[in-house]
Amino acid sequence: MNWEDFRHWGRRAADWAADYHAGLRQRPVRAQVAPGAVLAALPDTPPESAEAMQAIFDDFEQTIMPGMTHWQHPRFFAYFPANAAPVSVLAEYFVSAIAAQCMLWQTSPAATELETRVCDWMRQAVGLPDGFTGVIQDSASSATLCAVLTMRERALAWQGNKAGLAGQPRLRVYCSAEVHTSIDRAIWIAGIGEDNLIRIPTQGSNRAMDAEALRTAIATDRAAGHLPAGIIACTGGTSAGASDDIAAVMDVAEAEGLYTHVDAAWAGSAMICPEFRALWAGVERADSVVLNPHKWLGAQFDCTTHFLRDPEDLVRTLAIQPEYLKTHGADGIVNYSEWSVPLGRRFRALKLWFLIRAHGLKGLREMIRNHVTWAQALAARLDKTDGFAVVTTPMLSLFTFRHAPEGVQDLDAHNQDLVNRINEDGRIYLTQTRIDGALVIRFQAGAFTATSEDVATAYDVITELAAP
DSSP states (O other): OOHHHHHHHHHHHHHHHHHHHHTGGGSOSSOOOOTTHHHHHSOSSOOSSOOOHHHHHHHIIIIIGGGOOOTTOTTBOSSSOOOOOHHHHHHHHHHHHHOOOOSSTTTOHHHHHHHHHHHHHHHHHTTOOTTOEEEEESOHHHHHHHHHHHHHHHHTTTOHHHHOSTTSOOEEEEEETTSOHHHHHHHHHTTOOGGGEEEEOEETTTTEEOHHHHHHHHHHHHHTTOEEEEEEEEBSOTTTOOBOOHHHHHHHHHHHTOEEEEEOTTGGGGGGSGGGGGGGTTGGGOSEEEEOTTTTTOOOSSOEEEEESOHHHHHHHHOOOOGGGOOTTOTTOOOGGGGSSOSOOOOTHHHHHHHHHHHHHHHHHHHHHHHHHHHHHHHHHHHTSTTEEEEEEEETTEEEEEEOOTTOSOHHHHHHHHHHHHHHHOSOBOEEEEETTEEEEEEEOOOTTOOHHHHHHHHHHHHHHHOO
């Protein structure tokens, strides 16, 4: 394909995208193919000669699309959203066409300086105070890894990267059992080890980390000769929205001199609404905070904003400056590749800039408030329906429930079967989780184009398929 061919196919792609989104409600939300079906339809060997673009496009529609789960579907109520507002898709189109590698200020000054500006817009939008500085990471997993590496280096007096972990005291990191598994992976990759990730018991309806148990665990580890390095708190845990008392955690962290990271990957977006900020009260005292505009706000994946109270600790942990990466004759510049694990960086700031300008904070707040209102109404309605019980009350737009009709002996199997039948039906998409060992069904409203009617459809589908 040359650029003249691209002109034609680019127009066709735009038309296809608009038609695809216009018809999403007519598609099943989750892919309805059997395992291996797509693979079996693909040739075993690559083509030796060029193929016509029309043939490639036909195979895309006939082979690939039936095997896609539609994350932009307005009745996608599973996991958390990975929204892609149209203006964000358009921005990504421009980013792909420019195809810049934005690792350094000099490799695209506008990319670096726009990132600085939109991160500060996001800081203001979610109510973080002056003094926090932001960087765009690919995902919350990467931001958490950066935080864990920084914890490690600070605890080891900046000798971990140089000397390794052999011969050092056993590092300890603390969190609750409600955190995302990305924390486990960060601990693995950082070389700290799963056995040194200490799970603190939770308490209360928010399933928050017990601050006194945290304090006791740290004291016990110090007495055993271990080296506490940091604490990872969460706001809006993935399973059921668990939210730690950040202020109480920070009281412990400050008394113990520990680095603290707050994972608000999903729920952090809701903090653009001032009325929800009580959920992370005390966050201004944390060292590191992460939230994902690519979830609830509508920035196309991937786009994670990572805020730091003191970025110098992160830069000291990650920066490497060989001669070929130095920029001479430009003072006061920032190279964001020194703030992240990968050297290469996409121009992620553009879609966030387009998104915030095109919708305004007012429009984005309205969307989030609607999702919260609709999810809470659905929870209340289900809780009043015979045979259903809400297990965890709504945390923003996320709640869990269970179907427990009389006479059913194995409720876990019954509820898993209900989830399976709902997803095979195709009108909505839900997932399951476990609360205190029991299997429950998880609902979360967050699709960018969802309406109150879509949420009402969820009630109809759930109750219809639960009927004997």
